[in-house]
Structures are given as C-alpha cells and as structure tokens.
Amino acid sequence: xxxxxxxxxxxxxxxxxxxxxxxxRDHGWIALSPCRWLKEQSALQRVxxxxxxxxxLIQATSASSSEDVRLSVDVVxxxxxxxxxxxxxxxxxxxxxxxDEDLSEFYQLCSGEDGLWQRVKTGRGRLLRSxxxxxxxxxxxxxxxTIWSQTVGMVDRxxxxxxxxxxxxxxxxxxxxxxxxxxxxxxxxREQVRLGYRSAYVFELARSIAEGVRNLxxxxxxxxxxxxxxxxxxxxxxxxxxxxxxxxxLLGRYEELAIDSEMRSFVARRYFEGRPAxxxxxxxxxxxxxxxxYLMYWFEVA
DNA sequence: TTCCAGGGGTAGA
DNA sequence: TCTACCCATGGA
Numbered sequence: 661x662x663x664x665x666x667x668x669x670x671x672x673x674x675x676x677x678x679x680x681x682x683x684x685r686d687h688g689w690i691a692l693s694p695c696r697w698l699k700e701q702s703a704l705q706r707v708x709x710x711x712x713x714x715x716x717l718i719q720a721t722s723a724s725s726s727e728d729v730r731l732s733v734d735v736v737x738x739x740x741x742x743x744x745x746x747x748x749x750x751x752x753x754x755x756x757x758x759x760d761e762d763l764s765e766f767y768q769l770c771s772g773e774d775g776l777w778q779r780v781k782t783g784r785g786r787l788l789r790s791x792x793x794x795x796x797x798x799x800x801x802x803x804x805x806t807i808w809s810q811t812v813g814m815v816d817r818x819x820x821x822x823x824x825x826x827x828x829x830x831x832x833x834x835x836x837x838x839x840x841x842x843x844x845x846x847x848x849x850r851e852q853v854r855l856g857y858r859s860a861y862v863f864e865l866a867r868s869i870a871e872g873v874r875n876l877x878x879x880x881x882x883x884x885x886x887x888x889x890x891x892x893x894x895x896x897x898x899x900x901x902x903x904x905x906x907x908x909x910l911l912g913r914y915e916e917l918a919i920d921s922e923m924r925s926f927v928a929r930r931y932f933e934g935r936p937a938x939x940x941x942x943x944x945x946x947x948x949x950x951x952x953x954y955l956m957y958w959f960e961v962a
Numbered sequence: 963t964t965c966c967a968g969g970g971g972t973a974g975a
Numbered sequence: 976t977c978t979a980c981c982c983a984t985g986g987a
Contacts, residue, residue: 688968805983807967857983861970900970920968 663717664828667737668746674759676729677767677783680722683757686962687787691812692799693819694835695788707826708752708791709834710745714738715824717832720753729783731757738827752791755880761786761912766952770959779959787958789910793876794869795835796910797896800903801858817853841866861898879911886913905954914954917946926961 684690684704690697694707703721710716716737723732733753735741741749754760763785770776790796802814822840823833841849841862849859868874879892886908893904905918917923919939927942928934946953 804969805967806969806985810967810985854985856985857970898970902969906968918968921966922968924968 664736664738666734667716667739667741668735668749670733670746670750671723672731672733672750672754672759674724674729674731675762677781678724678729678786679783680720680724680731680757682782682784683786684788686784686958687789688808689788689790689799692815693812694823694833704757704788706756707823707832707834708749709824709837710748712742712745714741714745715826715834716741716745716749717826717828718749718753720757731759736828756789756791758786758789758912763955766914766955769949769952769956776956776959779962784959784962785955787909790835792835793879793907793911794838794865796907797865797876797893797899797903798841798862800906800910801861801898802855803906804858804898804900804903814853814855814858818849818855821848821852838866838869842870858898861896865896865898882912886915889913890916909954913951914956915951917943917953917957919943923957930960 681702685697689695690704696705697703698705698719701719701721703719705717705719708716708718714737716735719734719736721732721734723730731753733749735746735749766785767780770780790799798818799811799815802811806814819833819835822836822844824836824840826832826834844863846859846863849855849863853859855862865874869876879889884892889908889911890904893899893907894901899907902918902920905916908914908916909918919942923942924936927937927945931937931945932941946957949956
C-alpha cells in the first residue's frame with residue numbers, strides 16, 4: 661500500500677470453500693463508508709479506530725493457493741502497533757468477514773438445488789458486516805424508508821462529519837463511535853448528516869450506549885436465541901421488523917426473513933406471476949429452509 | 963405536486 | 976400478536 665509504512669502484516673487461515681471477493685462484494689455494505697473495494701488490488705480497505713484511540717488503515721486481500729485458503733491482512737499506522745492493538749484488529753477482521761462462521765450445513769442444502777449450488781459452490785455466503793454492532797444498526801436504520809443512493813450518502817456524511825481521520829491520509833475516516841455521535845447534537849445529524857427523522861433514533865442509540873445504559877455488543881453472544889436477539893434489537897427505537905431481521909442476518913442468524921419492498925417484488929415476480937404476495941405467503945415459501953432461510957433467499961436473488 | 967423508496971410507532975382489538 | 980392508521984425524508 662502506498663499510503664504509508666506497513667505497521668503490520670499477517671495471514672489468516674480460512675475454512676474453505678471461501679470466495680473472498682464475492683463474499684465481500686455480495687453484500688451492499690461494501691459500498692458504505694468507511695469500507696471500500698479497491699478494484700486494482702482486489703482488496704477490501706477500511707479505516708478503523710481502535711480502542712486505544714489510534715486510527716489505522718486495514719487492507720485485506722486473498723492469499724489463497726491451491727493448497728489452502730488464506731487471507732492476507734496489511735495494517736498501515738503512524739507507528740508500531742501493540743500486541744493488544746493487533747489482537748483487536750484480527751478479532752475485528754474475523755468478525756467482519758465471518759471467518760469463524762460454519763456454513764457447511766448451508767452448502768449441504770444448496771448442493772441439492774442445482775441453480776443455487778452453481779452460484780455458491782466457490783465459497784460465497786460470508787456476507788460482509790461491520791466490526792461493531794453499533795455501526796450495523798446505524799447503517800440498517802439508514803436503509804429504511806429511502807433508496808440505496810440516499811443510504812450511501814447518509815453513511816458517507818456521517819463518517820465525514822463525525823469520524824476520526826486516518827492521520828496519514830486525513831480524507832479517509834473511521835466510522836464514528838457511539839461516544840462521538842453522542843457528543844454531537846441531534847441537530848448535526850439532522851442538518852449536516854441529513855439523516856432526517858432517523859436522527860433522533862441514531863442520537864438516542866448512541867447516547868444510551870455511551871452512557872452505559874445499553875450494551876449492543878452483548879447481543880453477539882451466540883447463546884442467545886434468535887427470539888431473544890430480535891426482542892433486544894426491536895427495543896431500539898427506529899428498529900422494526902425489517903431492521904431486526906436484517907440485523908439478525910448480520911449477527912449470523914438466518915432464520916428470519918427481512919421482508920422489504922425488494923423482497924416483496926422479487927417474490928411476486930418469481931412465485932406469483934407478478935401479483936403481490938402477503939408476508940405470510942412469502943414466509944411460507946422459504947419456510948422449508950429452516951435456519952438458513954435468509955441466505956437461501958439471498959442467493960436465489962443473486 | 964405527487965409518488966415512492968430495501969418502514970416504524972402506536973393505539974386498539 | 977395483529978391490524979389500521981399516521982408519520983417520516985428527499986428525489987424523480
């Protein structure tokens with residue numbers, strides 16, 4: 661990377677099959693700041709603010725060979741990194757790329773469906789997510805009642821307005837922490853970030869996390885049932901059924917469908933000759949896929 | 963001006 | 976838990 665000296669490089673072993681590029685780019689999140697896809701290098705790049713307050717640039721590329729599936733991670737920083745910082749970076753990369761998710765059952769199901777199998781067999785399915793749940797909740801709220809280009813704009817302005825700059829290339833910024841959003845005002849979210857009516861939701865969420873009233877990260881606990889998670893997510897103002905189901909997917913639980921206008925129109929075209937389907941009818945179609953419903957839908961559309 | 967886009971909150975049954 | 980109804984914002 662030309663931006664600065666490499667402070668660290670390491671490789672991560674991945675359980676195959678794993679199609680790094682498709683996995684990263686299959687989800688729209690790759691278009692949302694601070695993530696970006698570097699076409700020339702086939703790399704995922706992202707500025708990240710660490711718990712220490714240091715802001716680094718992380719770049720991940722595939723380092724797979726015919727023998728094994730590996731990922732190469734480069735970190736650029738304004739100085740050397742501590743072991744604690746390196747551990748945090750590895751943990752975040754693993755979470756973001758879902759390197760520890762076991763999709764073998766999903767592949768097993770797909771292998772019985774010819775069309776689906778052709779699509780996923782190279783190792784798709786590990787859809788991109790954010791290192792911290794706060795960021796994913798904010799981004800999900802930014803997808804509601806709007807079109808995608810506006811979502812991209814909202815997230816971009818949020819990062820530019822409130823995120824910490826990467827010291828070696830200050831135009832690149834990290835996603836703001838809850839404390840940074842809470843330290844701003846709702847008016848900034850409304851007028852500069854232009855989140856509209858979502859401003860109050862995002863501000864309130866950030867404040868409750870910053871004040872220690874709410875602990876979003878605790879929802880990453882794999883012992884929680886999907887039902888418990890959904891209840892927890894829906895207790896956030898601004899998060900309804902669609903958003904909670906989207907967030908369940910981001911947490912690695914695929915048993916709920918996030919029924920939005922996109923899914924409604926797809927199901928109407930694919931299964932009902934263009935006639936609108938009720939939510940009950942949509943659920944009935946995917947019911948047979950059990951805990952893999954969302955992913956099956958995802959790759960049926962893909 | 964009207965309509966719509968990857969909905970949400972709330973009251974009331 | 977479900978439905979009806981109102982509310983939200985910016986762009987085409």
